[in-house]
Amino acid sequence: MTMVGTTDLNRPVRSRAAGPAGDDDSRREVVATSRAPRARGVPHAEIEPAGSSEGVAGDTVTVAVAVRVVLSGARIVAGADGANRRVNWATTLRGRPPAFEPRGGGELVLAPGATLESLYQADRALTIPRILEGLATAGAVGLVIPAPAPADAIVTSDRLGLPLIETPEGFSFVDADRSVISLVLDRRSEMQTRASALYRELAALAVEGQGVAAILSKAASATGHLAVLEDETFTVRGTGVPPGEVATDLPATLTSVEERGHLVAWLRTQTVNSTTPPSTPITASRWSKHRVVAPVFTGERLRGYVSFCGHTSRLGDFDLLAVSRTAAICALELSKEDAVLAAEQRAQGDLVDDLLRAAGDPELTARPAMRAGLSPTGSFGVVVIGFDTDVAPAEATNLTASLHRMLRDRGIPALCRTGTTEVIVICEVAAGTTGVGGVAHDASTIDTSLRTIAKVIHETAATRLGQTATGAGLSQPHSPLGRLPDAIREAREAWRIGRRVHGAGHLTPYADLRLDRVLYALRDAPELRQFCDQSLGALIEYDRRTSQNLVATLEAFFACHGNLSQTAVRLQLHRNSLLYRIGRIQEVGAIDLEDPETRLALQVALKARRLLIPL
CATH class of the missing domain: 3.40.1390 (Udp-n-acetylmuramoylalanyl-d-glutamate--2,6- Diaminopimelate Ligase; Chain: A, domain 1)
Incomplete structure (x- = not known):
């Protein structure tokens, strides 16, 4: 035919x-x-x-x-x-x-x-x-x-x-039609039976409190594929390796930026619930593998993704079912973790309150410190994560849980307390005469360790809430724990000063502020405002009327240590245009930039002005 x-x-x-x-x-x-x-x-x-x-x-x-x-x-x-x-x-x-x-x-x-x-x-x-x-x-x-x-x-x-x-x-085309459908349905039934059996085994591990690691390990053993759990930021939280295989030299992240976009777009088209999440095949280019992936939801909140990774020829329909069942059990496990972490957060908040009440009394400080796993006499620092924009209470709680988990996984003794506008993190960097990990320490080592921990804390918060929404302040190292109120005050001031000096979304160590923190302490003194008005008032008024940006030009001039060529490049001005502005600054402000005392007064006034301008 x-x-x-x-x-x-x-x-x-x-x-x-x-x-x-x-x-x-x-x-x-x-x-x-x-x-x-x-x-x-x-x-x-x-x-x-x-x-x-x-x-x-x-x-x-x-x-x-x-x-x-x-x-x-x-x-x-x-x-x-x-x-x-x-x-x-x-x-x-x-x-x-x-x-x-x-x-x-x-x-x-x-x-x-x-x-x-x-x-x-x-x-x-x-x-x-x-x-x-x-x-x-x-x-x-x-x-x-x-x-x-x-x-x-x-x-x-x-x-x-x-x-x-x-x-x-x-x-017989009639018989063939029926036979193909029967084959498809029979295979689906077999796979559903196997997937249900896997679900029961994984659920038993969850009930026994074996944790996510055991769940992923069992899933890998049952499917013969590398099992991976990523959190909602695509950070790998755990892996399970099939028997007889070794996972080495794998990149720290599984999902590429492009693959994240595809996953998010696909997920928008799906009807999702935590007990039967959808699954789909997708590439895992960073690990040179293919995979099947399913989202992990607790309630309506996306918590991450479970993936089974392997070669294309070995991934099949059963794996699509199995990864969905594994994601459902991971959701149960994460819900349990949430409940435990919520209780821990309440307990840690209470311990922070107890430490603040006992400040200055070594004997009273020792008891809550021991309950928190901190050394009463060790060196510690405080990081305050300040919310530069409105953050929902649930998001703040989730951030605290993430920080607590991250610090615990890194072996860093810490306490976290969630507030309406901030999260306080107390980190121990040295217990007795040794630092975290048992390494002997000095003041420089302690400061370096504290800054490293603070950077990781701030990066974690910025990833969760967005860079522009999350600023942070870091206290100086303190010892003993009875000095906690001083450390919290320093961290809060560092965050507040940092918002004015650097803008939103920055980590600001208190020790780096120097003159800024002195001026911040004088911010309510009328003499400071009067000093700023006398030093910069004429330039500010001239800028208001003409939009000539003389104040900004002066700031750039001092930032470049008076180097005219560097200042011109920084402001993207021709050198002659910059010289004209410098002349106008001296004329309008009635100032002599060659005079050291005048230059010092102007630099102090510029710093003070940033601390006095309302946010």
């Missing part, structure tokens, strides 16, 4: 006198009515569509498996590149358009000879090559026809990579 084959499968039958439709018109109509649904904005190369040849394994019903197992005597005569495409269903073409009704992609389509003849008689445009093109557009994975296959259909099948399957004489 050589007259069969186009794609205009979903177009109503036209009058025979109208003649066949044009190629472009036919194809557009089929694609518009038959396209399998996809995630909006997600490139096909990243989130694989139903029926993809990627990510299949022995538990998956592919075109090749269907031909071998249930299509007795049939053979793939063209389009063999698509033989490993996943079969999700089987359907038989109808004898009149619309002949094919998509079911979401992955259909193996059967076309008996009588059906093909009927379609051709209804519309001469419906030849087998055109049918193949329409099925490819609609997401089908193969076409089964009676032998012999037309030569032009073989060429089209190879070009599309859509398998064309030829059946022998006497082949």
Whole structure:
């Protein structure tokens, strides 16, 4: 039968006198009515569509498996590149358009000879090559026809990579339809049974309190794939390695920036709940692997992603189910962690209050310090995470939990307390005569260690809440713990001064402020404001009237230590333009920039002005 084959499968039958439709018109109509649904904005190369040849394994019903197992005597005569495409269903073409009704992609389509003849008689445009093109557009994975296959259909099948399957004489298309569907359903049932058994095993580990590490290890053992849990910022929280394998030299992060965008876009198209999260195949380019991934939700909050990583040929439909079940158990485990951390946060807040009340009394300080795991006589510092913008209480609580977990994992003794506008973190950097880890310390070592810890704390907070929303202040190292009120005051002042000096989102060590902190202590003194007005008032008023930015020019001049060339580059001015401004500054302000006392007074006034301007 050589007259069969186009794609205009979903177009109503036209009058025979109208003649066949044009190629472009036919194809557009089929694609518009038959396209399998996809995630909006997600490139096909990243989130694989139903029926993809990627990510299949022995538990998956592919075109090749269907031909071998249930299509007795049939053979793939063209389009063999698509033989490993996943079969999700089987359907038989109808004898009149619309002949094919998509079911979401992955259909193996059967076309008996009588059906093909009927379609051709209804519309001469419906030849087998055109049918193949329409099925490819609609997401089908193969076409089964009676032998012999037309030569032009073989060429089209190879070009599309859509398998064309030829059946022998006497082949029952009705039985084949039923057999393929039964095979798909039987495999799904088997996989559901295996996935349910895995879910029960993982749930038992969660009930026993084995933790996320044990859950991932069991999942890796059951699937034979590397199991990875990332948090909502795509930081790897844990891995599970299959028996007999060793995970070494893996990058610190699994998901690339591009893959994160694809995942987020895909997730927007899904209906999600914590007990049956969706799953999808995706690449893991940083680890040179493929993977299947499922989101982890506690309530309506996204907590991260679970991935099974491996080679494409080993990832199958069971893994899609298994990663979903593993994500559901991880959600339960994280909910338990949340409850424990919430209790710990309340207890830690109470301990901070106890330490503040006992300040100055070594005996009273010792008891809450020991309960907190801190040395009463050790060296410590305080980091205050200040919220430069409004932060919801739940977000602040989650941030504190993340900081507590991060510090615990790094082996740093610490206390955290959540407030309405800040999070206080008390970090021990040296107990007795040794630092964290038992290394002997001196003042320089303690300061360096404290700054390193503070930087990690601030980066964690900025990642969680956004860089511009999160500033931080760091106290100087203190000892003993009875000096906690002084350390908290320094950290708060460092944050507040840092907002004015550096802007939002910066970590400011108190020890680096020097003159700024002296001026900040005098901020309410009328003499300081009077001093600023006398030193800069004329320039400020001139800028207000003319927008000449003389004050900003003066600040840049001092920042460049009076070097005119560097100042001109900094302000992106011609040197002559800068010289003109310098002249105007001296004239308007009645000042002599060559006089050391005047230069000192102006620099102090500029610093004080930043501390006096309302935020």
